[in-house]
Amino acid sequence: MATTAAVQPHVLVFPLPAQGHVNSMLKLSELLCISDIHVTFLVTGPTHGSLLAHSDVGSRRFGEKFLLEKLPDGIYQDNLHTLDGFMENLNTLETVGRPFLKEYLGGGRRRWPPVTCVITDGALVSLAVDVAEEFKLPTIVCQTISVAAFWCFVCTPDLIQSGELPIKGNEMDLATRVKGMEHFIRLGDLPSFCQVQNLETPIFKALVKEKLQTARARGVIFNAFEELDEPILAQVRTMCPNTYPIGPVHAHLKARLGTNPPSSNSLREEDRSCLSWLENQPEKSVIYVSFGSLAVVTREQLLEICHGLVNSGQRFLWVLRPDLVAGENGGNWAPAELEEGVKARGYIVRWAPQEAVLEHRSVGGFFTHSGWNSTLESIVAGVPMICRPCLGDQNTNSRMVEAVWKIGLDMKGGWDRVTVENMVRDVMEKRKDEFLKRSEEIAKLAGKAVGEGGSSCSNLRRLVDDIRSMAVSPMKTDLLPQMDVC
Ligand code: UDP
DSSP, X not given: OOOOEEOOOEEEEXXXXXXXXXXXXXXXXXXXXXXXXXXXXXXXXXXXXXXXXXXXXXXXXXXXXXXXXXXXXXXXXXXXXXXXXXHHHHHHIIIIIHHHHHHHHTTTTOOSSOOOEEEEETTSHHHHHHHHHHTTOOEEEEEOSOHHHHHHHHTHHHHHHTTOOSOOSSOTTSBOOOTTOTTTOBGGGSOGGGOOSOTTOHHHHHHHHHHHHGGGSSEEEESSOHHHHHHHHHHHHHHOSOEEEOOOHHHHHHHHHTTOOOOOOOSSOOOTHHHHXXXXXXXXXXXXXXXXXXXXXXXXXXXXXXXXXXXXXXXXXXEOOTTOBTTOOSOOOOOHHHHHXXXXXXXXXXXXXXXXXXXXXXXXXXXXXXXXXXXXXXXXXXOOEEEOOOSTTHHHHHHIIIIISOSEEEOTTOOOHHHHHHHHHIIIIITHHHHHHHHHHHHHHHHHHHSTTSHHHHHHHHHHHHHHHHOEXXXXXXXXXXXXXX
């Protein structure tokens, strides 16, 4: 055993440059800063600019403990909703990010105490672990997707062996043998990147590899809580014994900061006028509609949604991002026959302060794309969901909402206007009490998990202790459990 001396713990946090990843990893960073750990948050130039322009990261109470750092130019980050765009993003993060990370961890650009631990996004594990190992630094992975989706990725080699993958035709309703999830997961519920007809698809190979590489790290953080995902976490622990479910991180941070309003990690300008509109609506009367930061729809789908919302007769608050319709940027889309219905009961914004919207007393339902942050924000607020997944882990999350947690409906089958209308009526009227009761029960569990003595609170404490114990010079290699590499 080496002789060691404790040094100031300093974590380098390395997220993918997308809203959902940045949001949750920034909340994690703030939780670490509150626990007296220094954090350098490493993002691309455009993300750096957007954070300074639209979030309150610059004015937050991180004190001296937080540094926002920029990667060099040249990292592709357009069209992240497409397979090619996502792959190009990962490729350029590798070519530009790897040399930068080496220089950074080697001390070339360091303005602070030396980095003692790297926390990497779950999609960048090989890069981060390879470089960190060169400098004898430990790495912890932060999975920003759901535990269920992570486990589906990890089980894909089994699905290939059993012949379920590649998908051969229209088999989306067939049950799959994802360990521990056999009784409710179908092929159509696998993360979209796993639903391949060709096993050589680059993004499929890359993401499965990254998920399996998680086992090389010292531990894995989940934005989840034990009580929500207990059986699947038990499966995950057979591969990664050292897991830290510390979520929902936004609720955890709020619990730590007391009554302070939520901090904003937005990469876009929030239109807060919708909060005033909500003030004038009756309790639990509004369905909030948003498809996150990346999902796109066709013009035809947009019209079906609009018809369905208007025909449901419910009040709605709708986030219509200018880039929501693929290939178009804003523009006039609402047909004349819908204008009256939209004006009478709807309110449209380009980007909303979502956490505050979901917690508003007027909101009674969330029509969502089932992004993981959105799902957790709805769970914490006790708001039932209508789920229309578009990509990534959203397929799996929407299935969990309907079949496991029973806090909403999964619209995976399609989104014609009649389905939209019927589901909105179900969640807002016909089955309102059933969904609300269940959502409130789960919201209570989430609140308990992040409260003093709760599971996420204890897991965060353990994470902080482990990061502190890693902050020694030279590195003590025998302090923490090593995982079995798959
Ligand atoms: N969000 C927001 N305003 C909006 C829409 C979304 O602040 O109008 C936030 C939302 O609160 C969430 C994040 O953007 O934290 C979206 O992340 P998610 O994982 O749900 O979906 P993604 O954008 O990654 O598909």
